[in-house]
Amino acid sequence: MYNLLDEEWQPVLVADTGSVEPVGLLQLLTEADRYADILVEVPTQRPALYRQLLLPFLLDALRGQLPADADAWVELFTCGKFTSEQRAGIRQYAREHRSLFDLFGPTRPFAQVPGLRTAKDETKPAATLVATAALGNNVPLFSSRTDGDELRLAPGMAARWLMHTHCWDTGAIKTGVVGDEQASKGKTTGNPVGPLGHLGVVMPQGRTIFETLLLNLSFKKRVLPRDLPQWRRGDTTDHPCATPSWQQRPPTGPLDLMTWQARRVRLVPECDTDGGWYVARAVVAAGDRLELTPDDEPHTAWVVDLSTTVHHRQRDEEDEPEARSATVGTAVKRPLRHVVGRSGWRGLHALLAFAHAPEVPDRPDPKRKPTRLHQTTQLLMSLAEVRGELDPEYPLQLDLTGLTYGAKLGTIEDAFHDQVPLPLAALRHDGPVRAALLEAVLHAEELAGAVNRLAGDLRRAVGADPVPPLAWQQAGERLLALLDPLVLALLRDLRKVDDDEDACDARLTRWEEAARRAAWQVAEDLLHNETPGIVSGRTVRMRDGEERTFRLSSAESAFRGALRGILRRATAPASTATTTA
Structure with a gap:
């Protein structure tokens, strides 16, 4: 028919x-x-x-x-x-x-x-x-x-x-x-x-x-x-x-x-x-x-929860079939879901999570054991094995999709879709391209955090409470939207460097300079606030009992310091923004 x-x-x-x-x-x-x-x-x-x-x-x-x-x-x-x-x-x-x-x-x-x-x-x-x-x-x-x-x-x-x-x-x-x-x-x-x-x-x-x-x-x-x-x-x-x-x-x-x-x-x-x-x-x-999502599901990355283990009994080879050895603990592994409202590149740390490779460059406290790790998809692990035989400028794309369901699973609340260009060189777990991408993603999140702290300090200076974490109104979300095309351009540009560390570092430097300009674009809108009292500021008792004074000048100074700590490669003048202390 x-x-x-x-x-x-x-x-x-x-x-x-x-x-x-x-x-x-x-x-x-x-x-x-x-x-x-x-x-x-x-x-x-x-x-x-x-x-x-x-x-x-x-x-x-x-x-x-x-x-x-x-x-x-x-x-x-x-x-x-x-x-x-x-x-x-x-x-x-x-x-x-x-x-x-x-x-x-x-x-x-x-x-x-x-x-x-x-x-x-x-x-x-x-x-x-x-x-x-x-x-x-x-x-x-x-x-x-x-x-x-x-x-x-x-x-x-x-x-x-x-x-x-x-x-x-x-x-x-x-x-x-x-x-x-x-x-x-x-x-x-x-x-x-x-x-x-x-x-x-x-x-x-x-x-x-x-x-x-x-x-x-x-x-x-x-x-x-x-x-x-x-x-x-x-x-x-x-x-x-x-x-x-x-x-x-x-x-x-x-x-x-x-x-x-x-x-x-x-x-x-x-x-x-x-x-x-x-x-x-x-x-x-x-x-x-x-019964459960099998470990060999090819189209998902994984979250490995190290704080929770499932215990099972394991046979010893020399024992009879019915005999069991001591209890063995296995970390819980579950599929990684996309976060609706977030660009796909913000999950690159999970998509590039290969065995024995750090997920975050320059971890601030190497002695602190992580409570969870990520693991990339089986298909990307297979592709990593053959990437050296392919054209390094091959235009690989990752198509990311997901759905969010209602509380009783009877409705679809939202959908996720994004496409991320990925350089083949990023699949080398110890290569400079992977390290550069992870550093760019980390710094983008840190820049958003710095902008949110600036906005919070300025709100406290006029007697208001900061915007709650994860709220869409946060200033950091505006910055991440500005960084989106910059990160995608970096991903495409890094296809051309293969494993050349100097070329990779030069492109990351240019990205940091562009990211600095984007951060100041958002920050200047916040600093040019004409609300009465923002210059003299207010003294606020914090949760730990300490009293702190928040004003325009101290908020800007803290933001400048945060940028210097995050974007170490970019040495351009910070901004033309000024305050009237």
């Missing part, structure tokens, strides 16, 4: 011309080197399409034909396109499994459960699938559509939102369906959000879809025979996904993980007056639940 292999359902950006072209799955993959990117309604659809369809299709279709080591990966990547044998393998796989990619197939609709229904044969509006559409108590800001408007999805759009639902759907209560033994009183409770909803997704992107595919296929990961994508599991395997029943379990491998069916869904296709298909109704019910 509507086969995703052939129908032109996915718009792509043509690399050479910049034009938009709709293609089917088969053309998209076999000609992946021709296209720069897939086009989506919202940024969170991009990782959903790659994980639910593009990457697992390649992994399953090209078993034994994908690079098995670093040298083979580099050879294929520098070739710039799939080999003729690999393209033939993709086409052969499509012929063998054609019926499994029919979006509206009567027996095995793609990523759905055939005949899925409630006890009363109820369906819901297609807005159930669309994260940006108004539905019930989910009322997105600036939406031009109300809950009462019918939403008709074209087949391609329905396919994208279907895969998005499996990855990012809200949690809490879901409709109970016939055949779900764990449903009670027509509903299933306790549903978690989709598996990507727990992550701060980090996807490496290249110049073409082919390069992006390879950047997201680690040569270190092997696919076991029992690991299958959702379209091959159906209702006959150990972990069926085309039935109303669901399980809580760990994934069997990367194919299972990427095509995780977090919901049981049935699209209800209809024909318009011109004979074209559309989707206005759907059934969405509870699906499989991950």
